[in-house]
Amino acid sequence: AMVGAQLPPGKSCFCKLAEAVDECACAVDSVDGFNNNKMFPVLQALLQKDFFRYYKVNMERPCPFWPDDRECGSKECGIEHCDDEVPEGLRKPPARPNGSQHAAKEPCEDSNNFDPLDMTISSAKKEKLQDMDLHDENEDKFCDVDDEHSASMHYVDLARNPERYTGYKGNSAQKVWQSIYQENCFKPDMKFDKNFLLHPTTTGLCLEKRVFFRLISALHTAITISIAAHNYKPAPHGFGEGTWYRNVDMFKARFSPETTWGEGPQRLKNLYFVYLLELRALVKAAPYLQNEMFYTGDDVEDSETRQAVERIIDIANSFKDHFDETMMFTGIESHARELREEFRQHFMNISRIMDCVGCDKCRLWGKLQTHGMGTALKILFSDIPSSHYRTPNGVVQLPFQLTRNEVVALFQSLGRYASSIREVAEFRRILDV
Numbered sequence: 001a002m003v004g005a006q007l008p009p010g011k012s013c014f015c016k017l018a019e020a021v022d023e024c025a026c027a028v029d030s031v032d033g034f035n036n037n038k039m040f041p042v043l044q045a046l047l048q049k050d051f052f053r054y055y056k057v058n059m060e061r062p063c064p065f066w067p068d069d070r071e072c073g074s075k076e077c078g079i080e081h082c083d084d085e086v087p088e089g090l091r092k093p094p095a096r097p098n099g100s101q102h103a104a105k106e107p108c109e110d111s112n113n114f115d116p117l118d119m120t121i122s123s124a125k126k127e128k129l130q131d132m133d134l135h136d137e138n139e140d141k142f143c144d145v146d147d148e149h150s151a152s153m154h155y156v157d158l159a160r161n162p163e164r165y166t167g168y169k170g171n172s173a174q175k176v177w178q179s180i181y182q183e184n185c186f187k188p189d190m191k192f193d194k195n196f197l198l199h200p201t202t203t204g205l206c207l208e209k210r211v212f213f214r215l216i217s218a219l220h221t222a223i224t225i226s227i228a229a230h231n232y233k234p235a236p237h238g239f240g241e242g243t244w245y246r247n248v249d250m251f252k253a254r255f256s257p258e259t260t261w262g263e264g265p266q267r268l269k270n271l272y273f274v275y276l277l278e279l280r281a282l283v284k285a286a287p288y289l290q291n292e293m294f295y296t297g298d299d300v301e302d303s304e305t306r307q308a309v310e311r312i313i314d315i316a317n318s319f320k321d322h323f324d325e326t327m328m329f330t331g332i333e334s335h336a337r338e339l340r341e342e343f344r345q346h347f348m349n350i351s352r353i354m355d356c357v358g359c360d361k362c363r364l365w366g367k368l369q370t371h372g373m374g375t376a377l378k379i380l381f382s383d384i385p386s387s388h389y390r391t392p393n394g395v396v397q398l399p400f401q402l403t404r405n406e407v408v409a410l411f412q413s414l415g416r417y418a419s420s421i422r423e424v425a426e427f428r429r430i431l432d433v
């Protein structure tokens with residue numbers, strides 16, 4: 001449906017999504033007000049805290065689906081040659097070479113040498129981080145991630161590596177998006193017709209399949225918005241520094257109905273959908289999070305973090321029209337279980353596809369966002385009773401455990417969606433004038 005038609009004359013931005021989010025009991029503009037005025041500012045401040053800014057990730061996992069063609073892992077353009085920050089930088093912060101080593105190399109078309117992945121963390125901080133992560137180990141239900149204690153996992157400071165334009169595009173990016181969307185092809189449900197012949201049917205699969213599609217499309221939307229909001233123009237003739245700017249034309253081209261066969265507004269709506277899904281996961285995990293120490297070893301910092309999390313939970317609770325996960329995986333028990341399992345397997349594959357992303361920074365955020373979404377799905381749909389209970393000494397326990405990394409991924413990915421919704425408002429403001 002075209003949304004522009006319902007707007008007052010002169011206010012015809014396609015990004016005014018004055019409609020329900022679908023599958024949810026609320027309108028887009030109520031999410032806008034809630035997020036932009038309440039949630040986003042507090043969440044953004046929280047994500048700067050030590051507990052939340054360091055994410056542990058294995059950036060070296062090979063792509064399990066096709067021969068690795070990541071530019072910055074290839075011979076001509078390996079991390080050591082093309083990207084001036086390497087994972088070893090965790091142990092000894094790499095010096096930024098001033099060109100000589102690079103000038104001799106073929107420039108890497110899609111690499112981000114103007115904005116490389118920054119893996120530096122001070123050694124004091126690193127020891128502290130290991131301390132922070134010593135607690136619970138736990139298997140990830142919806143994501144294929146390494147054991148947090150494995151040697152190939154390294155900390156990345158997310159605050160130093162904002163998601164933005166990297167120049168990653170072309171075949172590799174296309175192939176990754178294509179395989180991600182192919183994961184949406186659930187096997188069709190089969191039913192008997194009156195002659196006892198089996199036929200595929202989509203009944204029963206529809207909602208779950210739609211939700212799955214909306215999740216990946218939302219990820220795509222959020223990434224595109226980050227790229228448009230933080231776009232890069234190289235300096236003329238390649239001399240000197242380029243400039244970062246807001247690319248309104250790109251936003252328009254990627255989301256207006258005219259240039260997307262009418263799909264753009266729905267793609268924007270998917271962003272609101274995933275935001276609501278993760279918000280609901282946060283509310284569901286609240287009793288668990290309220291028991292977390294958010295330990296970093298710094299008492300003042302930790303207590304500030306706990307207070308900020310508490311505020312975020314209050315804000316999330318103040319939102320009335322939460323996503324209702326109980327409408328999913330319903331129906332005959334065995335069938336619902338099978339469907340949930342299929343959903344989980346497909347989502348697991350999406351998390352694996354992230355290892356095929358050919359640009360470090362894109363891969364980092366892709367992995368983090370799928371991990372965050374996977375954590376939300378785990379909270380919402382793990383095969384566990386949904387109620388929490390109190391132990392005799394009054395401690396609230398949920399029947400699930402989250403690792404620090406999962407908590408970080410959940411909040412950081414919610415942060416990405418919150419920030420994208422905030423950016424939509426900014427683009428909308430500019431496009432309206």
Ligand SMILES: Cc1cc2nc3c(=O)[nH]c(=O)nc-3n(C[C@H](O)[C@H](O)[C@H](O)COP(=O)(O)OP(=O)(O)OC[C@H]3O[C@@H](n4cnc5c(N)ncnc54)[C@H](O)[C@@H]3O)c2cc1C
Nearest residue numbers: 164165166167168169173176177217220221227267362366
């Ligand atoms: C996981 C991942 C992370 C990335 N991170 C970054 C990054 O941080 N910085 C960066 O500069 N680049 C990043 N990229 C690359 C970026 O997403 C684009 O692929 C690139 O900008 C080229 O864009 P494009 O115009 O070819 O269209 P693409 O964005 O590649 O889209 C390809 C096709 O998918 C369909 N499509 C687009 N959006 C949606 C949607 N929301 N829902 C459903 N279908 C859609 C359209 O048919 C479109 O033509 C990333 C890519 C991947 C796969």
